[in-house]
Amino acid sequence: MVFWKKLFSNSDNVAVSPATRFEGGLTYVDDRRQSESRILFSTERDLDLYELEELCDRVGWARRPLRKVKKAIQYSFLVVSMWEIKGQRKRLIGFARATSDHAFNATIWDVVVDPDFQNRGLGKELMKYTIKKLRGADISNITLFADPHVVNFYRRLGFILDPEGIKGMFWYPD
Numbered sequence: 001m002v003f004w005k006k007l008f009s010n011s012d013n014v015a016v017s018p019a020t021r022f023e024g025g026l027t028y029v030d031d032r033r034q035s036e037s038r039i040l041f042s043t044e045r046d047l048d049l050y051e052l053e054e055l056c057d058r059v060g061w062a063r064r065p066l067r068k069v070k071k072a073i074q075y076s077f078l079v080v081s082m083w084e085i086k087g088q089r090k091r092l093i094g095f096a097r098a099t100s101d102h103a104f105n106a107t108i109w110d111v112v113v114d115p116d117f118q119n120r121g122l123g124k125e126l127m128k129y130t131i132k133k134l135r136g137a138d139i140s141n142i143t144l145f146a147d148p149h150v151v152n153f154y155r156r157l158g159f160i161l162d163p164e165g166i167k168g169m170f171w172y173p174d
Contacts, residue, residue, distance in 0.1 A: 038085040039093070039122060041129050045079050051092045059112050073097065077106060078137075080130045082113070082122065093117045094126045098134060098142075106134050108144040127157050 049066045057063070073079055082094030093114040100106035108130060113123045134142055145168075146154050162168075 035086070039125070040083050040085055041126075042081045042083065043079060043133065044081070045073055045076075047073065047079075047081060047092070047095075052095060055092055055095060055112055055114055058115055061112070072110075075099070076109075077102065078130065078133055080126065080133065082126050082129075084117070094122060096126055096130045098130065100134075100137075100139060102137075104139065105141045105143070106139045108134075108142065111144070123153065124157065127154075131157075 049069055052069065053063065053066065076097040077100035078098040080094075080096045081092060084091045084093045094112065094117070096108055096111040098106045098108045108127075111123070111127065111130075113126060131142060144154065144159065146159075
């Protein structure tokens with residue numbers, strides 16, 4: 001059983017490596033492993049793309065060309081990564097990004113949490129952090145696309161089907 005021990009304030013900055021600046025986070029205890037870890041968030045874009053690809057592999061996503069992933073991150077409005085910190089070791093365990101018009105709308109993409117860390121409330125914390133950052137940028141309309149098996153997860157976070165009944169339309173090349 002996993003339980004949350006402490007929720008840190010956003011002003012609690014921790015530097016485990018000079019390359020990554022962390023913001024906020026939480027501590028949890030894994031009773032199965034009798035261990036404690038810190039979970040921290042970062043909005044730094046300088047990610048190891050191979051580490052991100054390994055995370056995506058662990059959830060069964062199809063491989064994407066790294067040059068396109070790099071470009072997607074580069075042009076995203078917000079990039080959020082979630083890290084497990086144990087001593088001086090850090091491990092990427094979650095990721096999300098959002099595109100935006102920088103005024104009214106943002107769409108969240110590529111939400112992923114390592115399977116070893118799922119069903120512990122970490123996906124919820126990643127989404128809450130992402131939404132908080134978007135709302136802090138005065139974005140009022142937040143959308144996302146969800147696979148059918150995770151729709152209820154997003155509903156529990158307050159996402160609803162379009163209340164105006166607008167149906168999204170898509171164009172794909174033949």
